[in-house]
Amino acid sequence: MSQALPTPPSSTVRCRQLLQRWRNELCLGAREQALLAGELRQLDRQLQRLESRTLRVAVFGRVGVGKSSLINALIGEQLLATDVAHGCTRRQQAVPWPQAIDGLAAVELVDTPGIDEIETAGRARLATRVAMGADLVLLVIDSDLTRIDRDALDTLLNCGKPVQLVLNRSDRWSEQELPALLRSIQQRLPKQLPLTAVAAAPRRPVLDGEGRARSEQAPPRIATLSQRLIRQLSGEGELLLALHALRLADRVQQAHQQLRLRQHRRSAQGLIGRYAAAKATGVAMNPLIAIDLAGGLACDTALVMQLCQLYGLPMAPTSARRLLRSVTAQNALLGGVQLGLSALKQLLLLLVPFSGGASLAPAAPVALAQAAVAVHSTRRTGVLVAEQLLRRRGGQPGALLQRLAQADPVVAHWLQRWPASAASDLQPLLP
Known part of the structure; x- marks a missing residue:
């Protein structure tokens, strides 16, 4: 009786094993360790999240678009401070999403500062930093796309980051106006980029005892977004963790090679x-x-x-x-x-x-x-x-990305959606 062949490891397991082996074999001198300390810390944190299957979703956007309110609505608790007049978030805050996701042990929702509170050059740096620290980004808007929104979206996509666009405060538009607004936004988005309308903290009019009109808090309307997130993370969450780790490892490898060339x-x-x-x-x-x-x-x-x-x-x-x-x-x-x-x-x-x-x-x-x-x-x-x-790329994380893309159509799908990083100027590094 023939013995059944063992089941080959999944793409995620192979990523984790090969990345850990590459990281253990990465030999750096003391000076290289110091110069690459930031990139190495970021990579090691991601490898730990990959090992513990903890995925991070960054909620990103302009000040006052309701990022904190959206996170509160998703977790079902008023955990993050909100302010209707000004943005309250001054630094990144991570809270657990109490939602069971197949293949993941935990999901963290990360609140981020408003991108329009800093100068133009700083916005791109903030967007890049958020992208490098998250496996998935929810870019929140509360109107038609502004120039700031579009710039942030371009930066995130150029970093190779999966993005979902969320139109918050959709209760401000009537049933006739909302579809036209969504079509206007969708026409200016890259293909296959999801767009979801939500109302994280809607208000509804009521009459008080004296017959005067006032507004009160209504239940959040986020079911469509929540279901879309659950569906995507259940199907691709582990893979997104692994691909993000591979991208960070590839950045470290390229930075290491550039440093060697410069030295x-x-x-x-x-x-x-x-x-x-x-x-x-x-x-x-x-x-x-x-x-x-x-x-x-x-x-x-x-x-x-x-x-x-x-x-x-x-x-x-x-x-x-x-x-x-x-x-x-x-x-x-x-x-x-x-x-x-x-x-x-x-x-x-x-x-x-x-x-x-x-x-x-x-x-x-x-x-x-x-x-x-x-x-x-x-x-x-x-x-x-x-x-x-x-x-x-031979034998390095970049090569592993390409080999996985050839073997796994889902990986190939994501790599096609993630634009390649712009080529760096090599002239100062060459002999």
């Missing part, structure tokens, strides 16, 4: 210069194309491996040659010029017996030109290799 920039310049001089001397002295090509390839391969060692990213010779082939494709023009000069030099040397030595005269400047091209191509190869090392 070793001068050493890399000296190393590239020495290999450039050696290659220039070799190609100038060698009379045969085959020797030029073999010597140049050996020199460039050794340079790649030395650069990898310098940056603390060791690479096998086969991988070094593969990386070199990728770089050579970008350096094709210089390679063609170098090959042409080698062929011309060999031809001039072959003509020496027939020209009575006259062809030796032009061979010398050709050799000098060949040496100059060799210096330039080696320097360019070194710069391109350093750039490839910074962007290299």
Whole structure:
């Protein structure tokens, strides 16, 4: 009787195992530990939340849109202070959501300060900080989209953060006006971004004993939002936790690589210069194309491996040659010029017996030109290799993200919805 094969681990379990192994194997010097302390603390907190299955939902938006009221309505208790005239939240506050969610041990609702209480540059920083500390963001508005709302939404999406848009105080519009407002908002949103109308703290008119009209608190109308949150977190909560941890780990890895490049920039310049001089001397002295090509390839391969060692990213010779082939494709023009000069030099040397030595005269400047091209191509190869090392994902959290996307359609769905981070300026980091 055949034995049943074990069930393969889920994407979330694989994420947790591989991330923990990567974190344990991440070797940092004392200076690197100090410079990356903030990113590492954020990553370690997220890894702890992933292990304990505790998901964070940040409630974000302008001052006075009812963020605290919305959280109070969701938890069914007046736990957070609210003020109808001014925003009361001055710092982030996290409260547990007493709602059972399949696959999660706990969900925290995080109240955040109003984004329009600070200057424009600070808003983007606040939005980025909130995005990096939450697995899901509820962006709360209380009217049609303002420029501040749109800027915050763009920042959150560019950080790769899943967002739900919540229109609070929907009781201020009539049954005829509300659908038109929702259509107006939806038309300016990215596709597939959920929009839900709620009334976290609605008021209703009543008559007192003397027949005078006044308003009183009515029950919150948040059932649609609550159900949508429960449905999304039950289906994707664990995965959102894991993907957020992977994103943070990828940021740490990229910051680490950039730091290595910055620290070793001068050493890399000296190393590239020495290999450039050696290659220039070799190609100038060698009379045969085959020797030029073999010597140049050996020199460039050794340079790649030395650069990898310098940056603390060791690479096998086969991988070094593969990386070199990728770089050579970008350096094709210089390679063609170098090959042409080698062929011309060999031809001039072959003509020496027939020209009575006259062809030796032009061979010398050709050799000098060949040496100059060799210096330039080696320097360019070194710069391109350093750039490839910074962007290299092999065996790192970024690569794990891509492998999971290929194996799991839900992961692929989220990665397609999360725009890639803008490429950083590498020029100051390159040798």
